[in-house]
Amino acid sequence: MQEEITRRISDDLLRPLVETSWRFWLLVAVLGSVVATGLATWFYQIYNGFGITGIRNPIYWAFYITNFVFWIGISHAGTLISAILRLVNAGWRRPVTRCAEVITVFALMIGALFPIIHLGRPWLFFWLMPYPSERQIWPNFRSPLVWDFFAITTYLTGSVLFLALPMIPDFALVRDKSTGWRRRVYAALSLGWQGTTKQWHRLESAMQIMAIAIIPVAVSVHTIVSFDFSMAPVPMWHSTIFGPYFVAGAIFSGIAALIVAMAAVRRFLHLEAYLHPVHFENLGKLLLMMSLLWAYFVFAERITVWYGNESAEREVLLVTQRGSFAPLYWTMIVCNLVIPFVVLSLRKLRTIAGCVTASFTVLIGMWLERFLIVVPSLGHKYLPYSWGTYRPRPVEIIITISTFAAMMLLYTLFSKLVPIISIWELKVGEHPFAQETAAEAGNHRLWKANP
Amino acid sequence: MTAIYALYSDPDHVQRAVDNLRAAGLHDRDIVVISSEPIEEYEFSARDKATWLFYAAGFGGVVGLVFATWLTTMTQKAWPIVTGNMAIVAWWPNMIIMFELTMLGAILATVITMLVAANLPKRGPKLYDPEVADGKILVGIENPPSTSVQSIERALLSGGVARLKKIGARP
């Protein structure tokens, strides 16, 4: 009985690796061409000069920094959710963890690309790294951008390892179930894993430590990204609330991305037996909670500015709420608060489709939120003579869209090469070797789902 | 490498086999139990639980902290440049770098120690059976001394339903 279940789990979750339909190739081709367009556009920008973007005096940061903050925010999904759920030993995490961790790694990679894209001389980005040079000059550790470099490097390293360690036993499984070149590749990737009790203990201890370590790193990363803004004397940037505000927003957008990714994986890889409505419901409740938390931070910040009577800050506040940015601002409020609140608090609406809808609106809303943090403040600093407006140019829009395509492409390729649900973790949860009676085993979810 | 091992479907039988092997005079460290998922609830899996991993992580963190402190203060003092009326050795931002590199040190130390302790990557011949991937649990002895082969076989078989297998040269 248990071997039935074991075999079924292995078969279902390994099927995407061995069976490839024409739809996969079509998707890869479409996404790949969008990504290629984005890359070409970037090189066009380097060749022709940064002036082809919409950046201008005084708005020197716009779309690219918005995207940077957005993607780093998305990256908080995975590792944070996966780590926290591991630490509190929430059983429903098992099919979710790898989906989430993959989002983190790829979102971080994409996010980390944007500080390079937005540089005036991107070929010199390596000056942010501390290395001994013959000029004997080092990066300026007082600069939040250098903090970004260290934080993102640490988080990326941690996330990749956090993702890769539990993949080792699954690679061993793929190795055992495959032949030919695939067997050789996965044998190498599995590092000769056997599955001795000692190896399992070391792996789980390492995962425990990583889960504990990755949470403060994740919190620090987005706090440091928020410091890019709060360390500059720009109205409505120089706020002490930015650290927690950004972390809350990051977790918020991260959960939304996770729900969308899980729904896509469930649909396209036919994993309905493994990703149940209860998983989406639980994440949906978390999303609702984060929506309220986000709204709380926004409210606290804005009411403080409204009371503060500091003229430059009030100007920025009003231009977002009533002025030229008002349409975007109110769209953001509807997307981030109103729709998620309605959809996610009513049990009837908190279905998979409902959660995905709410997540899409949250992703749109959070992108707008980053934009509305960056651009209105820069456009309305302390000297009204220098105020300005910003319009994005095609190059920025194309690169933005191509990063979404890049994320989807990387995710698709990953799910083709690695089981998107952690097989060994799922097995441990599905049939822990507690003394299960035959009756209990017969009531097993999987057995009932597909007798 | 030679080995004798048996495959079981039920962890209760595994526990019995391990106990029998111990009764036959074999040390815990010679008895290998291999499974496709961690089995926490049984005594046989508790043998290797003690680990230095947490201390390794702490040590890695300390190394990271010391390195970060040195990197920031050394570089700031090597070419003292005034920025924004701030101190040459600026502790507030240095603490951020120190935190990040502490965590990086802890993470890297954890992973490296884990790989070393778990003996990964492991090349060369090793004790394994593809049926483990289907959920069977393997109990075996690597490189058994020829005098003990009989008693090992008895211990493994007395564990209940099992299939006995051998790898390598036969006595």
Place this chain on the structure above:
Amino acid sequence: MAVDLDRCTGCGACVTACHAENNIPTVGADQAARGRAMHWIRVERYFEGEFPDVRVKFRPVMCQHCDAAPCEPVCPTYASHHTSEGLNAQVYNRCIGTRYCANACPYNVRFFDFFHPQWPKPLHLQLNPDVSLREVGVMEKCTFCVQRISAAEIQAKADNRELQDGEIKPACAQACPSKALVFGDLNDPDSDVSRLSRSGRGTKLLGDLGTLPKVTYLERETQG
């Protein structure tokens, strides 16, 4: 530097002189309309009052060379830093174009080379050999004509004498017909600029932000 707003006529000679002295490119009408003009010193014009009691006020704004410059700690490569003489330096070779300094500057006096600077003929003949040309992707701003400061200091050292007050004149101060712009050594209490900075008419632009700007604006207090 001290800027006497009661003397400023808004003629803009300082802007032109700065362009000429520091090899600042003109960006063309299209780019200027997009807000990318690079005037290291600009003359801000404010209208006060309703017609017919309208008054115009002019304020030349250049880099204030703040003692607590917010643009300096945020530059990841030390391209923006404080020299021992108290100037805020911009090192073009070290700039990788993050534009963080421009965001941090409350005075909006930092400018970015969006394209490769062009000098359509025959303007290329007018370039100042003492000032390096910038390439696309770097930040630039007023340097208080550091090339003139260096030249005067080198000359004084060669002549084995001290620098005189008024010996160094940035291009803007030199060109100003009403002598509204005065430059000198703030460490010398007897220099013109020091005396003007201590004047009762003196204020600092955005002084409450804590940037400690070195430029004092002199303005008669008026009613209303």
